Amino acid sequence: MKKQTNILISAACAGALLLAGCGKKDDMLNLFCWTEYIPQTVIDKFTKETGIKVAVENYSSNEEMLAKLLAGGGDYDLIQPSEYTVEAMIKEDLLQPLDHAKIPNLENLAPEFRNMPFDPGNKYSVPWMAGFVGIVYNAETVTTPIVGYNDVFTPAHAGRIVILDDPREIVSWGLATAGIPINDVTDENLAKITPMLRDWISKVKVFDSDSPKTSLSNGDTDIGVVWSGEGAILFNENPKFQWVLPAEGFHMFVDSLAVPKNARNQDLAEQFINFILRPDISKMISAEFPYFNPNAAARALLTDAERNNPASYPPGLDVTKAQIFRDIGGQGSKIDELITSLKVR
Amino acid sequence: MAVAAAAATLASGPSHQRRAGLGPWFCLTPMLGWLLLFVIVPTLMLLVVSFCERDALGRVIYNFNLQNYIRAFDWMWLKILGISVWYALLTTVICLVLGYPVAYFIGRSNERVRGLLIMLVMIPFWTSFLIRTYAWISILSQDGLLNAALMGARLTSAPIGFMYTPFAVVLGLVYNFLPFMILPIYTSVEKLDGSLIEAAYDLGARPARVFGQVILPLTQPGIAAGILLVFVPAIAMFAITTLMGGGTNPTIGEVIQNQFTKARNQPFGAALGVLLLIIFIFSLWLSTKFRRSEEE
Numbered sequence: 001m002k003k004q005t006n007i008l009i010s011a012a013c014a015g016a017l018l019l020a021g022c023g024k025k026d027d028m029l030n031l032f033c034w035t036e037y038i039p040q041t042v043i044d045k046f047t048k049e050t051g052i053k054v055a056v057e058n059y060s061s062n063e064e065m066l067a068k069l070l071a072g073g074g075d076y077d078l079i080q081p082s083e084y085t086v087e088a089m090i091k092e093d094l095l096q097p098l099d100h101a102k103i104p105n106l107e108n109l110a111p112e113f114r115n116m117p118f119d120p121g122n123k124y125s126v127p128w129m130a131g132f133v134g135i136v137y138n139a140e141t142v143t144t145p146i147v148g149y150n151d152v153f154t155p156a157h158a159g160r161i162v163i164l165d166d167p168r169e170i171v172s173w174g175l176a177t178a179g180i181p182i183n184d185v186t187d188e189n190l191a192k193i194t195p196m197l198r199d200w201i202s203k204v205k206v207f208d209s210d211s212p213k214t215s216l217s218n219g220d221t222d223i224g225v226v227w228s229g230e231g232a233i234l235f236n237e238n239p240k241f242q243w244v245l246p247a248e249g250f251h252m253f254v255d256s257l258a259v260p261k262n263a264r265n266q267d268l269a270e271q272f273i274n275f276i277l278r279p280d281i282s283k284m285i286s287a288e289f290p291y292f293n294p295n296a297a298a299r300a301l302l303t304d305a306e307r308n309n310p311a312s313y314p315p316g317l318d319v320t321k322a323q324i325f326r327d328i329g330g331q332g333s334k335i336d337e338l339i340t341s342l343k344v345r
Numbered sequence: 346m347a348v349a350a351a352a353a354t355l356a357s358g359p360s361h362q363r364r365a366g367l368g369p370w371f372c373l374t375p376m377l378g379w380l381l382l383f384v385i386v387p388t389l390m391l392l393v394v395s396f397c398e399r400d401a402l403g404r405v406i407y408n409f410n411l412q413n414y415i416r417a418f419d420w421m422w423l424k425i426l427g428i429s430v431w432y433a434l435l436t437t438v439i440c441l442v443l444g445y446p447v448a449y450f451i452g453r454s455n456e457r458v459r460g461l462l463i464m465l466v467m468i469p470f471w472t473s474f475l476i477r478t479y480a481w482i483s484i485l486s487q488d489g490l491l492n493a494a495l496m497g498a499r500l501t502s503a504p505i506g507f508m509y510t511p512f513a514v515v516l517g518l519v520y521n522f523l524p525f526m527i528l529p530i531y532t533s534v535e536k537l538d539g540s541l542i543e544a545a546y547d548l549g550a551r552p553a554r555v556f557g558q559v560i561l562p563l564t565q566p567g568i569a570a571g572i573l574l575v576f577v578p579a580i581a582m583f584a585i586t587t588l589m590g591g592g593t594n595p596t597i598g599e600v601i602q603n604q605f606t607k608a609r610n611q612p613f614g615a616a617l618g619v620l621l622l623i624i625f626i627f628s629l630w631l632s633t634k635f636r637r638s639e640e641e
Contacts (some may be wrong), residue, residue, distance in 0.1 A: 063403075064606035070404050071611075092402055159506075165592050167607075206509050207592030215591070219487035220508050330401035336608040341421045344428075345594050 029054045029268040032065060032076040034255065035210050037129070039288040046275050052268055060210050061166060063332065069094075069260060076260055078269040083254045084168075084325035086125045087118040091327065095124040096259040102270040105277030112320050113294035116254060118327075125256035126273050129229070129291035132252055132314065132322070133169055135244040136231040137223040138216065148247035149177050149200075152223055158203040162215045162224035165207035167339040168325065168332070170197065173225060176249035183326045190338060201342040216241065231311035232290035243311035252322035254294070286312075292319070388622070395615035403609025413616035422600070422617065429597040430624075432511075432586070433579035436518040437526075440575050441568065443519070444526035448567070449560075451527070452534025463531065466524050474521050478588050481517055482508060509591030517589040518579050525578075526571040533567025569632050577625050597621060 031038070035058040043054050057074060059065040062085040069076065081089060089095045100106060106114075106122065113127045137146050141160075144151065152161060163170065172182040174193035206215045212226040213234050225246075234241035257276070259269045275281055282298030290312040293299050299307070307313055395413055398406045416422075451462045469477060484490045485507040492504040507513055537560065545555045561568075583598030592599070597617065604614025 059606075061607045063609050067403050067606050067609045067611070070402060088402065162591075204593060205591055214482070215486075215509070218482070218489065218508070219504065220506065332401075333399075333608050333610050336603070336610075340595060340600065340603070343593055343595055344421055344424055 027052055029265060029272055030075055030077045031056045031272070032069070032074065032078070033058060033080040035060050037080065037255070037289060039285060041288070042276065042281055042284055045281070045284075046272060050271060050275070052271065054272075075264055077263045077265040078272060079258055079260055080128060080255055081125070081258055082325070083116065083118045083256070084327050086256055086258060088327040088329075089258070089260075090119060090124055094261050096261050096263060096266055097123055098126070098259065098273070099266075099270060102267070103274045103277065105274050108277050108279060108282070108295050108297035110294055110296035110299075113254070116324070118254075118324070119256070125258040126277070127294040128255045128257050128276070129285070129289065130252055130254045130294050130319070131228040131291040132245060132250055133164065133173075133225060134228055134231060134250055134311070134314075135223065135246055136216065136226055136234055136241055136311070137244070139240045139242050141222040146223070146242070146244050148244075149173050149225070150248070152225060153200040153203050155203075157223050159205050160222040161204045162206040162208060162212050162221040162226065163204055164212060164226060165209045167335040168328075169225075170201075170339055171335045172251060172325070173246070173248075174200070176246065179248075182249065182251055182323055183328065185328045185331045185335060187334075190335065194338065194342075197339075198342050201339070202345070207343070227291075228311045228314075229289050229291040232309045235309055235311055236290070236305075243314075245314055245317070249323065252292075252319065252324055254324065391615045391618050391622075394612050395619045397612045397615075399610055399612050403611065405611055413613045414620075416613060417616050417620055422597075425595060425600055426597050426620075428594060429580050432514060432518065432596060433576050435515050436522060436579045437572055437576045439515070439519045440523050440526040441572065444523055444571065445530055445568070448527045448530035449534050449564075452531050452537065459535075463528075466527050466531075469524065475584060475588075477521070478517055478585055481513075481520065482588065485513055485516075508589070509593070511590070511594075513589040514586050517585040518582060521582075521585060522575040522579055525574040529570035529574060530564060530567040533564040537563055566636065569636050573629065573632055576628065580624070581621060 029052055031043075031054055033056065038056070043056065047053055057076075059068065062082050065079060065081060066085065066089075068074065069079065086095070100122075103126065106126065109122075109127065113130070115121060116127070119125045135146055135149075135152055137152075142157070144154075144156070146152065171185060171190070171193070174197045175182050175184065175189060177196065178189075178193050180189050180192070205221050206212070208215065211230070212224055213230040215221045216224055216226075216234060217237060228243070231241065231243040235243060257269075257273050259266050263269060276285065277295060279295065279297040279301055282293060282295040283301045286293045286298060286302060286306060290306060290309055292312060293302070394405055396409045396411070398408045398410070398412070400406055447466075451459055451466070454462065482489075486492075487504045487506060487508070489508075491507065492501075495501045496504065541559055541563070542555060545559045550558070580596075581598040581601070583596065583602045586596045587599055590596075595603075601614050601617050601621070604610045604617065608614075
């Protein structure tokens with residue numbers, strides 16, 4: 001009997017040791033980021049140089065990320081929210097202030113990205129990539145001039161359109177077309193643009209935020225309103241894919257890196273931020289995901305082809321004048337229901 | 346006399362069986378624990394959350410009321426549910442029509458071939474269904490393999506838009522769920538007593554009658570199981586419908602997933618989930634009732 005007890009005790013000790021071992025996750029960075037946004041090569045290089053392992057989990061919208069974060073599903077050390085979500089999270093005290101002493105490469109950022117209105121002075125967030133939402137079209141099949149949203153949602157293009165599956169985006173295009181500031185998401189303004197959005201959505205073939213380029217490059221759609229990075233990839237694939245910033249108005253998104261409150265490994269997260277701010281690393285990111293790189297030092301390293309891609313770096317654009325999304329609070333679920341109702345045919 | 350009758354019922358009834366000791370319960374513990382942890386507790390959580398509210402960021406506020414259910418009975422959500430049930434029904438019927446002959450053929454073939462054929466049915470499971478769905482996209486897209494073949498054979502002059510249509514959705518669903526129809530029917534067919542079929546023929550029945558009055562009733566448990574295994578998951582499926590349907594005409598699975606992620610409205614998603622659960626329980630009840638009336 002005594003022998004049995006001894007075995008039990010030693011088994012329990014072994015278990016406890018094992019648990020303690022698992023609990024010690026000092027060398028693991030838990031990254032929660034967008035799909036198709038952080039190249040695996042960059043993550044591998046980070047692990048190789050620092051010895052820090054990286055666990056990656058993906059999401060496909062800010063809302064999804066927030067939902068998971070708030071549900072407490074995972075222990076994330078580093079997240080990748082867009083500007084309006086950074087603003088909401090700062091407001092709700094969900095982000096950890098960054099220690100700038102640990103991120104000396106911050107100075108590589110272009111000055112216009114050092115002091116964005118959603119997070120003045122980069123206190124909580126560091127821009128990863130910026131970009132625009134605009135129109136991409138196949139110039140072989142679309143021969144009419146394309147200037148703005150109204151040229152996209154025409155009867156001629158019905159059933160040939162792909163747009164982002166993102167209610168906030170769709171609503172902002174409608175507001176811009178109606179001449180309303182894109183952050184004025186009030187009930188009256190929504191009512192005003194609803195008939196137009198209903199007409200637009202009835203002509204859409206595919207809703208896709210993750211990879212809208214797929215249906216364009218497969219030939220299932222001819223024209224779309226998509227992320228500029230997707231437009232840039234399509235242009236690189238085949239120059240027949242033209243990029244247009246809508247004349248009615250467009251916005252710039254700034255996807256940033258931030259550390260959620262109570263993150264276990266803030267130190268590792270800051271190491272990662274500093275790593276991706278290195279010009280040579282940031283250049284690798286640009287090569288795979290050709291968005292607008294906020295890193296001035298890295299932009300200097302780009303090839304001419306990369307810099308002259310009209311979707312990545314629209315010619316003659318003044319970034320400081322681009323509109324950005326602001327936090328709209330609880331209106332989010334209202335616009336989600338609106339767009340869902342318009343999708344039901 | 347009364348005592349004898351009681352004894353007789355006791356003898357034939359299940360209550361006569363030896364009372365189970367602790368042993369069987371001990372053996373069942375892993376399964377009961379699993380059920381409790383991963384079915385009963387989550388379902389209760391879903392039920393509780395479905396009566397709650399949420400704040401601007403989507404955090405659940407434990408303020409109990411019926412508003413989510415009132416909202417769920419809006420025409421729009423019911424229509425979405427209707428579309429999903431219709432897709433699932435169509436998928437089930439097509440799977441049954443395609444799967445039954447296959448299952449019958451496999452079940453009646455000789456034993457050496459049988460193992461091989463069942464293996465062939467199972468092989469698709471070795472690859473993730475998402476990858477197989479992406480494969481369908483490259484087959485069906487406008488610049489895809491099918492259109493290239495059709496145009497190469499001069500069957501059509503312009504590419505046909507197969508993708509992002511109800512056709513593509515149902516095709517994706519049928520493709521993924523067909524094995525779940527074949528396998529249970531196969532097990533019923535395998536157990537089929539060949540002498541009963543021979544007897545039916547000996548008594549002068551024609552093939553149609555043999556099938557309708559002997560084979561079909563005997564394989565009915567397999568059919569019922571197949572229908573359940575296809576219909577229930579097909580209603581709630583969201584990945585295939587999003588990828589193949591392009592997000593137009595959302596299904597209830599997509600909407601619920603959306604409530605838990607993009608819309609950040611867990612309580613409403615939970616309420617829709619509970620309604621779906623009620624539909625599942627109802628269809629389960631219907632199928633057991635159907636089976637029982639068949640047996641009588």
